[in-house]
Amino acid sequence: xxxxxxxxxxxxxxxxxxxxxxxxxxxxxxxxxxxxxxxxxxxxxxxxxxxxxxxxxxxxxxxxxxxxxxxxxxxxxxxxxxxxxxxxxxxxxxxxxxxxxxxxxxxxxxxxxxxxxxxxxxxxxxxxxxxxxxxxxxxxxxx
Numbered sequence: 001x002x003x004x005x006x007x008x009x010x011x012x013x014x015x016x017x018x019x020x021x022x023x024x025x026x027x028x029x030x031x032x033x034x035x036x037x038x039x040x041x042x043x044x045x046x047x048x049x050x051x052x053x054x055x056x057x058x059x060x061x062x063x064x065x066x067x068x069x070x071x072x073x074x075x076x077x078x079x080x081x082x083x084x085x086x087x088x089x090x091x092x093x094x095x096x097x098x099x100x101x102x103x104x105x106x107x108x109x110x111x112x113x114x115x116x117x118x119x120x121x122x123x124x125x126x127x128x129x130x131x132x133x134x135x136x137x138x139x140x141x142x143x
């Protein structure tokens with residue numbers, strides 16, 4: 001059952017990370033390669049640098065390297081706090097059963113963007129004590 005929870009969380013994290021990157025690209029945001037080229041012409045803004053770090057985090061998440069993803073998201077937030085980066089950190093912490101850290105990340109995402117419905121939903125699904133899995137995440141999907 002625990003294995004199913006972890007694989008379900010991993011799949012959710014990868015899917016949401018991929019969708020986040022896809023939305024960024026489709027919405028007309030410039031890719032890191034564009035930002036890297038811009039660096040030679042003019043100094044990138046903190047938002048540009050934070051976006052590069054955020055996208056690095058998404059790539060690491062998709063690759064399954066959560067430690068590097070956490071570092072990239074934290075660096076993005078140090079440069080320019082991003083609700084999406086705090087949300088992704090919250091999801092990774094929840095998957096690692098670090099519910100207190102996860103709660104802090106979701107709360108910070110909501111502080112930056114009170115309309116962030118996904119963060120509010122995940123915050124509500126966290127267990128009250130740091131030991132038991134969230135009800136939504138503990139469902140056994142095996143038949």
